[in-house]
Amino acid sequence: MDLCQLCTHHDAMGGYLCPGCTKATVVRLECLPALYDGLLPFLAPSSAIGQGRSGKGGHAPLPVREDILDLRAPGGIVGVAEGWLAAVRKERGMRPLAPAGSVEGRLNAAVSGLLANLPWIAVSWEQAGLFAGEIRALARDVQSIVAPAVDTVRGTRIGTCPAVHDDGGVCGAVLRLGHGETVVRCDWCSTAWPPATWAQLKAWQDEDQAAAA
Ligand SMILES: [Zn+2]
Ligand SMILES: [Zn+2]
Numbered sequence: 001m002d003l004c005q006l007c008t009h010h011d012a013m014g015g016y017l018c019p020g021c022t023k024a025t026v027v028r029l030e031c032l033p034a035l036y037d038g039l040l041p042f043l044a045p046s047s048a049i050g051q052g053r054s055g056k057g058g059h060a061p062l063p064v065r066e067d068i069l070d071l072r073a074p075g076g077i078v079g080v081a082e083g084w085l086a087a088v089r090k091e092r093g094m095r096p097l098a099p100a101g102s103v104e105g106r107l108n109a110a111v112s113g114l115l116a117n118l119p120w121i122a123v124s125w126e127q128a129g130l131f132a133g134e135i136r137a138l139a140r141d142v143q144s145i146v147a148p149a150v151d152t153v154r155g156t157r158i159g160t161c162p163a164v165h166d167d168g169g170v171c172g173a174v175l176r177l178g179h180g181e182t183v184v185r186c187d188w189c190s191t192a193w194p195p196a197t198w199a200q201l202k203a204w205q206d207e208d209q210a211a212a213a
Pocket of ligand 2: 161162163171172173186187188189190191
């Protein structure tokens with residue numbers, strides 16, 4: 001076995017996942033809780049978007065999106081993570097864990113468990129490619145809802161920076177999400193926009209656009 005199961009490049013380490021894909025899987029796993037949180041404003045737009053910067057709410061309520069409801073349900077993001085952790089623990093002869101507590105707490109626990117086992121997964125588990133592929137697909141699914149499609153060459157244009165400066169003016173610099181990066185950073189004012197803030201980011205951009213029109 002010297003081909004990575006995820007990218008099919010030669011892997012000098014001789015494991016199931018190459019170092020690059022292992023690292024990418026770590027990043028995707030670490031992002032899952034933030035992506036889970038990031039879905040909330042899209043689920044209930046009327047209550048979660050449009051508050052904060054200007055204090056004025058007032059977006060019309062939209063119908064609940066069932067795809068988002070499914071991703072946030074116990075069988076969604078958390079179910080996928082717990083399912084893979086259970087498979088790993090079984091394979092390694094560890095006793096099964098009984099999921100307990102809130103979905104957020106369960107997701108954090110499952111992600112921690114998978115991260116702790118990732119070195120073993122990458123080197124020794126023949127299901128590593130299947131696992132890493134499903135985590136990649138899951139992260140993409142959620143990201144496609146909370147952020148625009150990724151332009152792998154130039155980075156994805158994420159509209160303009162809505163940060164408000166001390167003088168009350170809006171920054172307005174073009175934001176890009178670099179290929180493989182998970183945090184949007186403004187080159188001009190250095191404001192960082194991690195995935196959990198993307199829904200709010202979009203809402204403020206829409207507000208600025210409406211104000212400019
Ligand atoms: Zn690879
Ligand atoms: Zn800025």
